[in-house]
Amino acid sequence: MLVLLQKRESRFLHHVGVNYFFVPWISFLLLLQSAPFFTPKSVSSLILWWVFAVPVLALDVKIYGQWFTKGKRFLSTVANPTSQLSVIGNLVGAQAAANMGWKESAVCMFSLGMVHYLVLFDVFVTLYLRLSGSDRLPVMLRPVFFLCIAALSVASLAWESIAGAFDTASKMLFFLSLSLFLFTSLTNTFQEIERSFNVAWWAYSFPLTVLALASTEYAQQVKGTIAHLLMLVLSALSVLIALCLTLFTLLNMH
Template sequence: MDQAMTQVFYVTRFTSFIQRLFSYYVKTEFLHNVGVNYLFAPWISWLLLLQSAPFIAPKTFPYLVLWWVFVIPLVVLDVKIYGQWFTKGKKFLPTVANPTSQLSVIGNLVGAQAAAYMGWQETSIFLFSLGIVHYLVLFVTLYQRFSGGIQLPRMLSPVFFLYFAAPSVASLAWESIAGAFDIASKMLFFLSLFLFTSLVFRPNLFKRSMRKFNVAWWAYSFPLTVLALASTEYAQEVKGSIAHILMLLLLAISVLVLPGLMVFTLFNTKMLLSDNDPIVNLLNHLPRVV
């Protein structure tokens, strides 16, 4: 009896410790102007998995329940982040805006796409509008490069690829809402293609970050994937040789990047631990504005 009580005691203490540790890291991320944007990443991933899951069809009850489970945290984070943009004064957004801020936009757009698959037209338009309007505000803010804003370390320069990830996701989301890859989707795709080209022709921006592998390299994967997906929809709509060549090129790049990142990560697994992750140390030294 005493042994059983002792085991229960230690299990309870261990569970409490894990809970406090998890709460500490989540709170630290939540209060960090760069880290808070990465809180969108799990919900974005799960929404994408929900859309691609072969065993959960849209318009079914499990799909509906999971959609709500994944979207509600996104909306809560939206209220926190966008609310600060509104209420903290005109200098707040130029100070805290950085390329990772676009993850909040991507979260809304992915949620809109998932809602469109269920036939929830009004909900999908609501989330799309929420994402695209704040993307315009964020895009203009980042474009002007206000002085005094957060300057990301060179090691985090791969997150600049998020510049073309947002319009790529927007083009796919609008296609799901409109039912066709129409002019609006093409405009968003062309914007993402232009931003991708602009970054490719500026290798010096990524030179220092590419000297040694770090977890930030994974920021290349998702933007390239959604850009390639948008190019496939564009090629199917246009049915031209140039569009198909562009599609094959982007698909090849996307396919090659993913296994390459997996191999590099496999040989650098120690970086996945927070104590050995240089990204964590860099973020801890960035200024906080709460």
């Protein structure tokens, strides 16, 4: 037990590992919105939202507090693509709050997540340019660069929940995420990814899934042939990637 606690403490202090503490709470918030008992403004939903959102905010305080107190040099040292998980956590929390009718809380968490994203995007160019020589992110974790796509796609869906419609802002965020998807797919960003399968490859699945969800909302709003074709292509790609990753995982189980 003591060894397990020491490992968790070291991961909590690690500049990459700490971001993965957001993952369970992101999953819980997504499951909360898809649960059959989820009804807006119900007592159980509100309690569960607080239970799942408070750890996200606590982790925000920990990460942002270090950034503010230790300065820009510390930020440029520890910022990495897995930092997008904290952005996604805030945006998923904002979406859940908006679906429950808590628009002010939703706007607050949405703003917090987007400010964090802008800070990380400012560092992203530096990260990308020094990718080949950087030792801040292991080669096996390079697929997490796809999380940049996920953050904007979730932001598009979260703003739709806040605004009540897939308006111009949601469309802009969707097209930004689509542009990043094309950029990462057509450039050599992943040229040095480790070819042997590892669990980090699952970082491809979630971004493509939320991008497909955003394209579905866009197609329902626009009702055009091209929009529906885009939705079908992204949805099929998302399902295909998920099936391939499942197959690779089963084949590489020890």
